[in-house]
Amino acid sequence: MKFIKTTILAIIFAFITGVAYAGPVNINTATAESLAVNIKGVGKKKAEAIIAYRQANGPFKSVEELAKVKGIGPKLLLKNRENLLISSN
Secondary structure, eight states: OHHHHHHHHHHHHHHHHTOSOOOOEETTTOOHHHHHHHSTTOOHHHHHHHHHHHHHHOSOSSGGGGGGSTTOOHHHHHHHGGGEEOOOO
16 A cells, blocks of 8 residues: 555656656657657757757758757757657648
8 A cells, every 4th residue: 555655646746846758749840848848858948949940940850950959969869769759740
């Protein structure tokens, strides 16, 4: 019973603190808010930088191109690779 209570509390804490990530995010269509919530290590400023890059250069052609955005490096890409999608739609 104690294990169940601990697990439930951990899940609630994760949702309250934003530790839980919603799932795949399309880096070509997502809002800054969605990027910040769904990409580990990306906050509001990096998410806004992603949007600015996308507006200046057009849609990302690959997930790896995200590394051209200031503040986004190979480690961040590796940590999030399975959660990043691209589509021009």
